[in-house]
Amino acid sequence: MYKDCTYKTNVYVNFKSHKHRRHSGASDFKPGIVENKILNSGSESFRSISCDISDDEHVDPAIDSDPVNLEKEIELKLALVLLKLENIYLVSNRATDELLQELSYLIGLSLPITQKTLTEILQEHSCEFDQSIVEKLANALCESNAIKKALGHKGPLSTAWRRKSYFKRHFNVVEPVEFVLDPKEKKTFQYVSILKSLQQILECQTVLDQARNLNDTYELNQPTEQNGAFFKENDFLCQQKSISLILYVDDFEICNPLGTSRRKHKICGIYWVRGNLPPLYHSSLSSIYLAALIKSDDLKSFGYENVLKPLINDLVILEQSGIFVSKLGRTVKxxxxxxVADNLGAHSIAGFVENFTGSHVCRFCTAETVQIQTTEVNSGCFCLRTKEIHEEHLRQLQDNGLANYYGVKKQCTLSKHLSYFDVTxxxxxxIVRDLFEGIVPFELSLCLSVYGPDNNEHMRTICG
Known part of the structure; x- marks a missing residue:
């Protein structure tokens, strides 16, 4: 990948070692390896999610002559660095506090150096001076240091509590809201407003430049990375300048030393990512946002209909009214x-049966389990579910009072309220659960069982 370098390997450790020995700090990549994009290092990504200073109001410390603005800008930059330490590099508050105390102490140690420098400059210019005045001047210079003032005693960034208060005052923090499911049992869940989060994210010009189908300069007929058939055939996404959202639902276990499947402290997380982004940003953690956290037991007891109510209300507003984006000067729907969810989560939200040992267990087609096990997919025997077929199944379910019909148990929670969401x-x-955790290891185990220890030649071929 580097110019004039012929080294090749498929092992990451070897590549890392070669890069460290031969190309440490080098940026001479071959053409086509790196795509150059104009991005402000560090601060712009934070401004896109939290900072209330717009791009036009941003003050460059190198050219600013107002000491007050410069001091505030330094304080803000320092706050962004500390925010990055805590939220991206996951440095604990205790470690951050200790680091800042040591940094403040080191700044204080520079007082004798400052006094010596002032004395030498005055002597060099043959100026008469009183040493006590030099000491006061040096002390004033050290105390007026913007970093020391921010980190010193009672400084706005000196403790974890003060930093949190500073972030709330100066950054557009979208805080979670607690919703009550059962006041008697104290059953609650946390929700972070999608509308408020989108409002802050779309105030960043860098985000708008990356987004597809939002800018006025974007042409629908130009080649784009959004080339999927679903995107091209969707009138709402193609004909309108709109926001596309992809939701992700998954359960995870916390605080349980007994194992990951004990369901003692299992929590369901709902996340979202903007579908308008180029594919290379979809898997980036900075592009994935939290929407809600619910205990899995509470979700099972109260159902998705009740738990998703605040989320659905925001999605309905986004779909019907939209949000105003000041950078674009218009409202965007x-x-x-x-x-995206595992089979159990997807069937729960979509209203399909959650028992995968029944006769109709597929949410994509109406084939029976026996057909799935014995018939090839390309045989033409599988009838894919369509919007019309699903509506007919719901009608049969309601008219005849059945528990389920062709695997359909109830109406989808999202399609019930959203006009442009189709359950089919x-x-x-x-791909993670169906392939990487599903069919791929199963197929590999079959291959290894055929090319087992009895056939060493084949094993050496497989294992390299």
Whole structure:
């Protein structure tokens, strides 16, 4: 990947070692390896999610002549660095406090050096001076240091509590809201407003430049990375300048030393990412945002209909009214493109049966389990679910009072309230669980069972 370098390897450790020995700090990549984009290092990414200073109001410390503005800018920059330490590099508050105390102490140690420098300059210019005045001047210079004032005693960034208060005052922090499910049992869940988060994110010009189908300069007929058939055939996404959202639902276990499947402290997390972004940003953690956290037991007891109510209310507003983006000078609407979840989560939200040992267990087709096990997919025997077929199944379910019909148990929570969400196309398969944790290890185990220890030649071929 470097110019005039012929080294090749498929092992990351070897590449890392070669890069450290031969190309440490080098940036002479071959053409086409790196895509150059104009991005402000560090601060712009933070401004896109939290900072209330717009790009036009940003003050460059190198050219600013107002000491007051310069001091505030330094304080803000320092706050952004500390925010990056705590939220990106996951440095604990205790470690950050100790680091800042030591830094403040080191700044205080520079007082004798400052006195010596002032004395030498005055002597060099043959100025008469009183040493006590030099000491006072040096002390004033050290105390007026913007970093020392921010980190010193009672400084706005000196403790974790003060830093948190500073972030709330100066950054547009979207805080979670607690919703009560059962006041008697004290059953609650946390929700972070999607509308408020989008409002802050779309105030960043860098985000708008990356977004597809939002800018006025974007042409629908130009080649784009959004080349999927679903995107091209969707009138709402193609004909309107709109926001596309992809929801992700998954359970995870916390605080349980007994194992990951004990369900003692299992929590369901709902996340979202903007579908308008180029693919290379989809898996970036900085592009994924939290929407809600609910205990899995509470979700099972109260159902998605009750738990998703604040989320659905925001999505309905986004779909019907939209949000005003000041950078674009207009209102932008949005819709849910799809929901990514494992089979159990997808069936729960979509209203399909959650028992995968029944006769109809597939949310993509109406084939029976026996057909799935014995018939090839390309045989033409599988009838894919469509919007019309699903509506007919719901009608049969309601008219006849059945528990389920062709695997349909109830109406989808999202399609019930959202006009542009289709249950038959809104729950794509999850590549991680269906392939990487599903069929791929199963197929590999079959291959290894055939090319087992008895056939060493084949094993050496497989294992390299």
């Amino acid at each position: 949005g819709r849910v493109q799809c929901v 196309s809104g729950f794509p398969p999850d």
